[in-house]
Amino acid sequence: xxxxxxxxxxxxxxxxxxxxxxxxxxxxxxxxxxxxxxxxxxxxxxxxxxxxxxxxxxxxxxxxxxxxxxxxxxxxxxxxxxxxxxxxxxxxxxxxxxxxxxxxxxxxxxxxxxxxxxxxxxxxxxxxxxxxxxxxxxxxxxxxxx
Numbered sequence: 001x002x003x004x005x006x007x008x009x010x011x012x013x014x015x016x017x018x019x020x021x022x023x024x025x026x027x028x029x030x031x032x033x034x035x036x037x038x039x040x041x042x043x044x045x046x047x048x049x050x051x052x053x054x055x056x057x058x059x060x061x062x063x064x065x066x067x068x069x070x071x072x073x074x075x076x077x078x079x080x081x082x083x084x085x086x087x088x089x090x091x092x093x094x095x096x097x098x099x100x101x102x103x104x105x106x107x108x109x110x111x112x113x114x115x116x117x118x119x120x121x122x123x124x125x126x127x128x129x130x131x132x133x134x135x136x137x138x139x140x141x142x143x144x145x146x
Contacts, residue, residue: 036062037061038059038061039061041057041058041092042057043057053073053075053076054072054073054082055070055071055085056070056085056089057069058101058103063098065089065092065096065101067089067102089101099141099143100140100141101138102122103136104136104137105134105137106134107132114137117139120139121135124136
């Protein structure tokens with residue numbers, strides 16, 4: 001490290017600076033892994049006025065599908081929307097040639113949910129955040145039909 005390089009802690013970093021870091025990491029991963037560009041996707045449920053009441057987002061890359069967000073408006077929970085969204089995301093991933101779906105979540109938000117959908121836990125950090133656990137899930141997909 002050059003002695004002129006100063007480390008600066010920024011407590012409210014600019015969103016463009018954060019996006020720059022993510023873009024640099026993504027470019028390096030593409031160069032090293034050579035698995036093609038990441039493809040983002042989202043699936044939404046909207047009410048009659050066009051307001052999003054549920055949705056899922058993720059990214060496809062290197063034969064895998066990473067789920068980023070699954071959200072259902074509290075007034076719409078308990079109606080199977082999250083399960084339908086997950087099923088649709090898995091189908092989209094499979095259609096695009098992914099071998100697996102994976103993600104990260106917190107037990108306080110989704111305890112047992114992914115297990116019921118056939119996902120298996122591949123990693124856990126207990127008491128992080130405090131009082132719950134961070135959990136990584138994975139589900140292998142069947143090869144796409146010919």
